Amino acid sequence: MYDINLNNYTSGMTLGVSNNGTSTVHLALHKATKSYVVIKKYFIDDKEPEDYSFIQQEIITTRQLQHPNVLPYLNAFVSGHDIYVISPLMSYGSCSNLLQEHFHQGFPELAIAFITKDVLRGLDYIHKKGFIHRALRASHVLISAEGRACICGMRYSCDVVKSGKWLRTIYAFPKSSTNNLKWLSPELLQQDLRGYNEKSDIYSLGMTICELANCTVPFSDVPDTLMLTEKVRGSTPQIIDKSTFPVDVMDIEESGEESNSNSKKNIKAMATRKFSEPFHAITELCLQCDPSNRPGVKQLLAHSFFKQCKRTNNTLLSILKPVKPLNERFMDSVEDQAMVVTTELENLELESCQWDFENI
Amino acid sequence: MFEEIMPLFGKSQKSPAEVVKALKEAVSALERGDKKVEKAQEDVSKNLVHIKNMLYGTAESEPQADIVVAQLAQELYNSNLLLLLVQNLSRIDFEGKKDVAQVFNNILRRQIGTRSPTVEYICTKPEILFTLMSGYEHQDIALNCGTMLRECARYEALAKIMIYSDDFYNFFRYVEVSTFDIASDAFSTFKELLTRHKILSAEFLEVNYDKVFSHYQRLLNSENYVTRRQSLKLLGELLLDRHNFTVMTRYISNPDNLKLMMNMLKEKSRNIQFEAFHVFKVFVANPNKPKPILDILLRNQEKLIEFLTRFHTDRSEDEQFNDEKAYLIKQIKELKSVHEN
Numbered sequence: 001m002y003d004i005n006l007n008n009y010t011s012g013m014t015l016g017v018s019n020n021g022t023s024t025v026h027l028a029l030h031k032a033t034k035s036y037v038v039i040k041k042y043f044i045d046d047k048e049p050e051d052y053s054f055i056q057q058e059i060i061t062t063r064q065l066q067h068p069n070v071l072p073y074l075n076a077f078v079s080g081h082d083i084y085v086i087s088p089l090m091s092y093g094s095c096s097n098l099l100q101e102h103f104h105q106g107f108p109e110l111a112i113a114f115i116t117k118d119v120l121r122g123l124d125y126i127h128k129k130g131f132i133h134r135a136l137r138a139s140h141v142l143i144s145a146e147g148r149a150c151i152c153g154m155r156y157s158c159d160v161v162k163s164g165k166w167l168r169t170i171y172a173f174p175k176s177s178t179n180n181l182k183w184l185s186p187e188l189l190q191q192d193l194r195g196y197n198e199k200s201d202i203y204s205l206g207m208t209i210c211e212l213a214n215c216t217v218p219f220s221d222v223p224d225t226l227m228l229t230e231k232v233r234g235s236t237p238q239i240i241d242k243s244t245f246p247v248d249v250m251d252i253e254e255s256g257e258e259s260n261s262n263s264k265k266n267i268k269a270m271a272t273r274k275f276s277e278p279f280h281a282i283t284e285l286c287l288q289c290d291p292s293n294r295p296g297v298k299q300l301l302a303h304s305f306f307k308q309c310k311r312t313n314n315t316l317l318s319i320l321k322p323v324k325p326l327n328e329r330f331m332d333s334v335e336d337q338a339m340v341v342t343t344e345l346e347n348l349e350l351e352s353c354q355w356d357f358e359n360i
Numbered sequence: 361m362f363e364e365i366m367p368l369f370g371k372s373q374k375s376p377a378e379v380v381k382a383l384k385e386a387v388s389a390l391e392r393g394d395k396k397v398e399k400a401q402e403d404v405s406k407n408l409v410h411i412k413n414m415l416y417g418t419a420e421s422e423p424q425a426d427i428v429v430a431q432l433a434q435e436l437y438n439s440n441l442l443l444l445l446v447q448n449l450s451r452i453d454f455e456g457k458k459d460v461a462q463v464f465n466n467i468l469r470r471q472i473g474t475r476s477p478t479v480e481y482i483c484t485k486p487e488i489l490f491t492l493m494s495g496y497e498h499q500d501i502a503l504n505c506g507t508m509l510r511e512c513a514r515y516e517a518l519a520k521i522m523i524y525s526d527d528f529y530n531f532f533r534y535v536e537v538s539t540f541d542i543a544s545d546a547f548s549t550f551k552e553l554l555t556r557h558k559i560l561s562a563e564f565l566e567v568n569y570d571k572v573f574s575h576y577q578r579l580l581n582s583e584n585y586v587t588r589r590q591s592l593k594l595l596g597e598l599l600l601d602r603h604n605f606t607v608m609t610r611y612i613s614n615p616d617n618l619k620l621m622m623n624m625l626k627e628k629s630r631n632i633q634f635e636a637f638h639v640f641k642v643f644v645a646n647p648n649k650p651k652p653i654l655d656i657l658l659r660n661q662e663k664l665i666e667f668l669t670r671f672h673t674d675r676s677e678d679e680q681f682n683d684e685k686a687y688l689i690k691q692i693k694e695l696k697s698v699h700e701n
Contacts, residue, residue: 004538045631056544076540078586093491166416166466353667355622356659
């Protein structure tokens with residue numbers, strides 16, 4: 001249905017740059033069906049074969065997954081020197097965009113419960129199909145127009161079913177993970193003989209929950225080596241409310257003249273709010289240092305934290321209300337039409353040299 | 361003996377014979393397209409998961425004991441179910457297709473001492489391989505078939521059947537289809553078949569040189585950038601592998617091949633320029649250049665020296681590349697026509 005001719009799509013604004021700059025993400029309108037899609041464009045000409053094989057792996061893996069909480073790729077094709085991947089539009093973008101643009105004090109608890117529940121369902125599927133995601137973070141959780149959370153970012157995943165064997169333990173460190181280190185589990189980061197398994201994703205989920213609640217991922221201002229030491233020592237990051245807010249930090253922030261009033265207001269709100277006991281509990285469970293103490297996906301889905309999803313008449317959509325979905329912003333943004341045209345023109349280097357093959 | 365093991369995995373567990381029989385009936389019903397297709401599909405999926413769990417275990421349970429797996433494998437051979445499954449792959453649901461591939465790959469790697477019984481079995485049923493290869497014709501099963509084919513290609517006996525079949529030449533079409541994931545998956549399989557077993561593929565390329573390279577030429581001229589890039593890279597790997605010495609000698613004696621590489625050196629894509637360099641260098645480094653090759657190089661001597669001097673100068677970190685480039689420039693400078701000697 002979503003064909004492979006770029007001319008059949010009207011491209012809108014650029015939504016972002018992903019995979020450490022190897023691709024750009026564009027909002028587009030599929031002319032034939034009048035539906036909004038997202039086009040991801042990978043530049044591969046300057047990529048080493050290894051990077052290329054990652055991109056290939058990501059696309060092939062994602063094409064073999066089908067679950068409401070995992071972002072599908074509808075089609076993938078080559079045009080010019082680039083690879084294009086079509087996926088459905090997730091109208092509210094990624095959770096990390098939502099945090100940056102609208103939820104400066106983090107998401108409300110109920111929103112996090114809805115999102116986490118969906119992420120767990122997607123994760124359950126991914127694990128059952130023999131993958132470890134290895135890059136769960138707010139930027140890899142997208143929210144659809146219906147308020148459904150979807151996991152993306154399978155580029156960093158690893159396949160635990162290899163050549164007819166189910167590997168119970170993985171030792172390989174995910175390549176090009178520099179930007180994901182804060183979210184990775186202590187056992188994965190340690191790279192020792194004990195290896196890691198799908199429980200590593202549960203730790204990353206815990207970090208993502210903190211990110212959603214606190215608006216920043218734990219250890220965000222800490223150098224990587226110290227972050228690793230802290231994780232291995234068993235220091236458990238927390239969601240910030242009045243019970244966990246570090247008092248000394250508050251004093252410093254209070255006295256700091258240079259911090260602007262908005263961030264002061266946010267900090268104050270975070271220091272005075274109250275998260276539920278189950279919320280604190282589930283976060284702590286996910287962030288257990290020893291993977292065998294972390295519950296599996298199934299147990300987590302049965303956690304009392306999710307009871308609030310049933311007790312309320314609210315939906316994730318009603319909480320997101322003030323946010324304008326991306327497709328509504330489409331018309332003010334038909335700016336990057338150039339995407340299609342430039343493909344053919346880029347790298348156009350008029351080479352003066354002509355070989356002489358005459359009569360040979 | 362089997363009865364003794366039964367209690368270990370509970371009463372409700374079906375025996376290998378039972379589950380294979382149930383699966384075969386369900387797949388046959390699916391094939392016939394009876395009125396109860398949905399029921400048949402459900403049964404197929406259920407029994408596939410069952411077999412998969414016996415082989416791989418689950419999060420909660422270990423895989424079955426070797427003897428159970430051995431019985432299961434034997435039942436699969438006797439019932440001809442592996443062929444039936446791949447023939448009906450399109451009819452099985454999305455998750456079931458992947459389960460077929462996982463079951464297949466696990467059974468394939470079975471070993472008894474140094475013997476691989478499943479490989480021996482498939483050698484007697486090559487239709488299994490041909491059916492899998494033709495799977496690339498169908499979008500909905502292409503990737504599943506690719507997963508199984510690459511595992512098969514690890515075994516020399518199976519790789520041999522595949523490359524010497526007429527169907528092998530269909531790969532030249534599969535690697536160029538417009539859907540990126542299928543084309544690149546087909547290319548991975550194609551590459552595996554041509555590089556995994558060095559002696560087998562060297563013999564194959566020698567015997568079928570004309571046919572293979574006339575097809576290969578089309579890939580190098582493909583409209584699809586990825587096809588061109590990947591096939592050029594693989595060509596370089598094949599030619600520089602010492603097992604393929606005879607093939608290389610033949611390839612670098614043909615002036616058309618040299619012209620193609622010289623043109624690719626000037627392509628817009630830097631990646632293709634760079635890969636073409638690695639094939640071009642073999643023509644120049646050849647100590648026994650045939651006259652037509654020497655003629656082309658001589659005719660373009662000055663241009664080549666100038667071109668190579670300016671070629672990818674930003675790769676200053678890549679020592680090997682710079683050494684090779686300097687060597688080529690030196691070689692081309694010192695070229696003399698045969699008559700002058």
